[in-house]
Amino acid sequence: MSEHPVLNVAVLGAGLIGVDLLHKIHRSPHLDCGLVVGxxxxxGLARAAEMGLATTDGGLTALLDSGKTFDLxxxxxxxxxxAEHWRLLEPTGAVFVDLTPHNSGTPTVPTVNGAQALTGRHISLISCxxxxxxxxxxxxxxxxxPSYVEVVCTGASRSAGRATRLNLDEYIATTQDAVHAFTGTLAAKVMVNVTPAVPPPPFRxxxxxxxxxxxxxxxRDLVEAAAAQVRRFAPxxxxxxxxxxxxxxxxxxxVCASGGRLPAHAGNLDxxxxxxxxxxxxxxTTLLTEGASA
Structure with a gap:
């Protein structure tokens, strides 16, 4: 097995999140984007084509009919x-990483339970x-x-795409459920503010x-230690x-976006x-380790 195993991946969606994801995939030595689906x-699809990527506007059906095999x-x-995407993709054997607030799959935060979640195939990233x-x-x-946990998220309207705005109720419910699950508290409340302020503020x-x-x-030491772990992938x-x-x-x-095409205020996407x-x-990396020990 090569020193840098490469996963063939596909991206469903070419909105604000999808296009930034493509740029991040391009910078990874482990990922190759085989198809962008709208x-x-x-x-967004036009931007993907400009990057030299294969695109389709035929939705998930076009991905399934493409004849390509995707690892993730x-x-x-x-x-x-x-839900329909997962129903159709589950038989393919691909790992499915959900960046929507659908509240299915294994709720996953990389620095908390990332390694354990990767033993499954349906991963939920909850919300930004x-x-x-x-x-x-x-x-x-x-x-x-904790007897009560409250989370208030404030983001710039310029970094909230159409899907984000349509899914605000799901965003709140899914984030709230994850707070319950990861803290053990029975009482939790999540609120979201989308602000049109100029200049746009960072995600807070x-x-x-x-x-x-x-x-x-x-x-303070506990908080700073947790933050240092997050900065491993979100500087x-x-x-x-x-x-x-x-x-x-x-x-x-x-959270400020850094090291990419996003403006600093789009830390929610980043x-x-x-x-x-x-x-x-x-x-x-897990596949590399498994291959080395085989």
């Missing part, structure tokens, strides 16, 4: 379509807010017992945790503020796409 001719498929379309908040919330929940996530057994002296992830008492913790993180690529690279 449902109609669009600016990224779903960057919309939550309403995801989930990717920003859960690494910190999970770290804190291992230290104390504010977390409030009520926990009667928190140790204020340990909190623009930063802790802006941490405050803690023995009963209440507040943490604010900010973090979920970076997480998707990180997981795909982990999958390729």
């Amino acid at each position: 449902r109609s001719q669009s600016v 498929v990224f779903d960057a379309s919309n939550a309403d379509s995801h 807010g989930g990717q920003a908040a859960i690494p910190v919330l999970h770290a804190l929940a291992r230290h104390c017992t 996530v504010h977390m409030t945790i009520l926990a009667p057994d928190a140790d204020p002296h340990a909190v 623009g992830y930063a802790v802006i503020d941490v405050e803690a008492t023995r009963e209440r913790i507040t943490v604010t993180v900010e 973090i979920i796409n970076a997480a998707a690529i990180f997981l795909a690279d982990m999958r390729a």
Whole structure:
């Protein structure tokens, strides 16, 4: 097996998330994009064609009829379509990475349960807010017992595409369910603000945790350690503020897009796409390890 095993991947969706994902795939030594799939001719598909990639506007049917075999498929379309996409793709054997907030598959945050999730084939990346908040919330929940968790996500309207706007209810519900699952709290609330402010602000996530057994002296170190792990694949992830008492913790993180074609304020797109690529690279590395030991 080669030193850098390459996965043949496909991307469903050519909106804001899909196009940025293509650029990130191009930079990975482990991934080769064999097809970009849309449902109609669009600016995103035109951009993919300019990059020299094979495209189709025939939807998932065209992918299944292409005669190509894919190791991994990224779903960057919309939550309403995801269930049907998975139903049709499951028999192909491809790993399916969901970037929509559909709330199916294994909820996955790379630095928390990425390795375990890759043993399955249906992976949910929850939401951009989930990717920003859960690494910190999970770290804190291992230290104390949250009785309530609140997450407020604020993003620039310029970085919220059509699918994101249509799926806001699913975004909130899926992120909220993931907060329950990764922290063990029975009470959680997620809110989303899409702001038209000029200049567009960076993506920001504010977390409030009520926990009667928190140790204020340990909190900052736990938060910073969790953030350092996220920066392995999302360098623009930063802790802006941490405050803690023995009963209440507040943490604010900010995500700026870095090292690519996205404007700095589009940290919401950057973090979920970076997480998707990180997981795909982990999958390729796993195949290399398995091949070496065979």
